[in-house]
Amino acid sequence: MSQSSWKDQIKKKWGPHSHCPICGKAMSTDKKFCSQNCRDNMVERERKQKKKGRFQCVFLIVMMVAMMLFMFILPLIGS
Numbered sequence: 001m002s003q004s005s006w007k008d009q010i011k012k013k014w015g016p017h018s019h020c021p022i023c024g025k026a027m028s029t030d031k032k033f034c035s036q037n038c039r040d041n042m043v044e045r046e047r048k049q050k051k052k053g054r055f056q057c058v059f060l061i062v063m064m065v066a067m068m069l070f071m072f073i074l075p076l077i078g079s
């Protein structure tokens with residue numbers, strides 16, 4: 001029965017806990033991050049992601065405009 005007991009032992013040792021999404025450290029479940037440092041990291045990461053999302057949006061619009069230009073202008077040049 002040693003195979004099932006090691007999990008119980010870990011449960012007893014650590015209790016209910018979650019892991020920090022930044023550094024993966026074990027912490028209590030009521031916290032979102034293990035430290036202020038990790039919270040700052042997450043904010044920074046989200047800000048970067050938002051910036052990236054905006055860039056992708058602009059890129060998509062530029063691509064669509066370019067496609068439209070090609071579709072409308074190329075036939076004009078060809079004829």
Ligand SMILES: [Zn+2]
Nearest residue numbers: 020023034038
């Ligand atoms: Zn952390």
